[in-house]
Amino acid sequence: MARLCHDLVVIGSGPAGQKAALLAAKLGKRVAIVDRTDSVGGVCIHTGTVPSKAIREAVLHLTGLRERSVYGDSYSVKQSITMDDLLYRCRHVVRTEVDVIRSQMSRAGASMLFGTASFIDPETVRIQREDETTEVKATHVLVATGTNPARPSNVPFTPGIVIDSDELLTLPRLPKSMIIVGGGVIGTEYACMLAAVGVKVTLVEGRPQLLDFVDNELTESLQFRMRDMKIRLRLGESVKKIEIIEYEGKPVVEATMASNKVIDAECLLYCIGRQGATDRLNLPAAGLTADNRGRLKVNENLQTDVPHIYAAGDVIGFPALAATSMEQGRLAASHMFGQITEAQSPLFPYGIYTIPEISMVGQTEQALTAAGTPYEVGIGRYRETARGLLIADPHGLLKLLFHPQSRRLLGVHAIGTGATELVHIGQAVMAAGLPIDYFVESVFNYPTLAECYKLAAMDGINRVRTLGMHDEPGVAKAA
Numbered sequence: 001m002a003r004l005c006h007d008l009v010v011i012g013s014g015p016a017g018q019k020a021a022l023l024a025a026k027l028g029k030r031v032a033i034v035d036r037t038d039s040v041g042g043v044c045i046h047t048g049t050v051p052s053k054a055i056r057e058a059v060l061h062l063t064g065l066r067e068r069s070v071y072g073d074s075y076s077v078k079q080s081i082t083m084d085d086l087l088y089r090c091r092h093v094v095r096t097e098v099d100v101i102r103s104q105m106s107r108a109g110a111s112m113l114f115g116t117a118s119f120i121d122p123e124t125v126r127i128q129r130e131d132e133t134t135e136v137k138a139t140h141v142l143v144a145t146g147t148n149p150a151r152p153s154n155v156p157f158t159p160g161i162v163i164d165s166d167e168l169l170t171l172p173r174l175p176k177s178m179i180i181v182g183g184g185v186i187g188t189e190y191a192c193m194l195a196a197v198g199v200k201v202t203l204v205e206g207r208p209q210l211l212d213f214v215d216n217e218l219t220e221s222l223q224f225r226m227r228d229m230k231i232r233l234r235l236g237e238s239v240k241k242i243e244i245i246e247y248e249g250k251p252v253v254e255a256t257m258a259s260n261k262v263i264d265a266e267c268l269l270y271c272i273g274r275q276g277a278t279d280r281l282n283l284p285a286a287g288l289t290a291d292n293r294g295r296l297k298v299n300e301n302l303q304t305d306v307p308h309i310y311a312a313g314d315v316i317g318f319p320a321l322a323a324t325s326m327e328q329g330r331l332a333a334s335h336m337f338g339q340i341t342e343a344q345s346p347l348f349p350y351g352i353y354t355i356p357e358i359s360m361v362g363q364t365e366q367a368l369t370a371a372g373t374p375y376e377v378g379i380g381r382y383r384e385t386a387r388g389l390l391i392a393d394p395h396g397l398l399k400l401l402f403h404p405q406s407r408r409l410l411g412v413h414a415i416g417t418g419a420t421e422l423v424h425i426g427q428a429v430m431a432a433g434l435p436i437d438y439f440v441e442s443v444f445n446y447p448t449l450a451e452c453y454k455l456a457a458m459d460g461i462n463r464v465r466t467l468g469m470h471d472e473p474g475v476a477k478a479a
């Protein structure tokens with residue numbers, strides 16, 4: 001058995017683990033990063049963010065969907081699209097990303113170990129790979145093990161028929177019809193991609209609308225667009241029973257709603273949330289316990305109840321995004337090795353890769369209303385900009401929420417092509433605490449979608465003028 005000694009052992013090589021390992025290694029610390037799969041990258045690269053976004057790009061390209069408002073509804077780059085067509089792009093991107101991460105780790109001098117990690121005691125981690133055991137003693141440990149799809153025991157998971165989002169990537173062929181249970185981010189994104197390639201999708205969501213954390217106006221717009229893509233939305237419905245039956249010699253999934261409606265399809269994707277991947281860690285040996293969803297509790301420095309053991313990324317829960325996980329990994333390593341750190345900025349964006357994509361930063365209308373904060377709205381439509389016409393996205397929209405007196409930006413919401421990029425301009429203005437006058441007074445490239453910020457700001461300023469509210473640039477700038 002091999003025995004090693006390190007300053008930091010990182011368990012999990014997803015975004016949180018990578019950024020922590022890289023920073024610590026660059027600070028001259030002896031670092032090992034462990035993963036139970038035989039590759040680096042985590043859920044982000046292998047089963048989550050990157051594969052789903054690579055499939056989305058393939059869908060948009062091969063269906064020609066982006067071009068249809070110009071060339072007509074029958075336009076497509078490839079007539080019959082297969083699962084292999086979608087995965088081709090995915091394999092290429094994943095291979096390249098893994099190579100980049102491996103190269104970064106080895107250049108920084110972090111060692112990569114493969115096998116399942118578990119605690120022997122608070123300072124020692126065992127790594128088991130088949131018959132091979134390695135023990136690593138470390139002064140600091142970072143748990144960055146991420147999550148796995150939740151798989152309740154009453155759901156009859158069966159390869160190719162009743163599946164989770166990991167298994168979707170292993171389907172040999174695209175089904176003709178699919179029931180998706182769970183209208184969270186995973187369910188809604190995959191519903192759009194699959195419907196775009198012709199799968200008959202029924203999306204079942206227990207709440208009265210999809211993505212309840214998104215601004216209601218954008219959700220309504222998305223739901224309209226999804227229905228237009230022939231997705232059947234079953235909102236406010238929950239599934240009480242899932243059965244696999246045989247019909248004309250073939251397996252069919254039958255889902256019974258709590259309302260007693262029955263729907264069937266060739267395949268069912270179950271995505272009602274994820275579970276922290278802490279079950280293999282032998283947490284009691286480290287003096288730790290996870291909550292009922294497998295998550296670890298941390299303080300503002302990302303330390304668990306055992307101060308030299310930190311946790312970061314999806315395993316600590318909200319917001320559970322790739323970018324926030326990276327930042328938590330960096331902050332954890334900074335804190336453990338005495339670098340000056342600031343608390344994680346509460347101002348992070350969401351990017352939801354539905355078709356069309358949605359992005360947001362800051363407050364929604366519903367949150368501001370609930371908090372009793374006054375606000376006004378300014379809207380800029382893609383179709384009113386030259387770039388919006390060039391890219392043929394007439395439905396795209398940028399919405400600014402701002403304080404009516406100070407005109408300080410409170411929230412930015414975008415739906416349409418490039419929304420996930422566009423939002424960052426608003427994020428920077430919010431972080432700087434500037435009023436929306438900034439957009440009117442700045443010069444942006446032409447033709448770009450950034451022009452929507454100007455249109456939205458002018459629309460918003462006109463509204464407060466009409467209402468007779470303060471319109472003194474001095475007041476706005478000082479706020």
Ligand SMILES: Cc1cc2nc3c(=O)[nH]c(=O)nc-3n(C[C@H](O)[C@H](O)[C@H](O)COP(=O)(O)OP(=O)(O)OC[C@H]3O[C@@H](n4cnc5c(N)ncnc54)[C@H](O)[C@@H]3O)c2cc1C
Nearest residue numbers: 012014015016036042043044048049117146313314321322
């Ligand atoms: C389908 C899907 C789509 C997504 N799309 C997006 C998106 O578009 N944008 C976005 O921001 N986020 C997205 N996410 C979320 C994003 O992937 C996660 O937020 C991110 O991967 C979390 O990173 P992490 O560092 O916590 O760990 P993860 O990426 O979850 O990686 C954890 C790693 O730890 C390893 N591990 C677990 N237990 C052990 C153990 N005992 N020993 C050794 N290794 C272990 C696992 O093998 C895994 O490799 C998506 C997720 C899914 C599932």
Ligand SMILES: NC(=O)c1ccc[n+]([C@@H]2O[C@H](COP(=O)([O-])OP(=O)(O)OC[C@H]3O[C@@H](n4cnc5c(N)ncnc54)[C@H](O)[C@@H]3O)[C@@H](O)[C@H]2O)c1
Nearest residue numbers: 182183184185186187205206238239271272273320351352
């Ligand atoms: N673009 C992105 O940022 C992105 C993309 C995909 C995934 N993710 C991450 O992946 C994680 C998991 O996503 P998810 O979509 O599985 O979970 P989720 O928790 O986001 O959504 C689950 C949904 O299922 C619904 N639901 C629960 N039980 C139900 C039932 N019995 N019947 C019908 N509906 C039911 C819930 O109301 C909820 O809307 C999230 O943390 C998310 O941040 C992020």
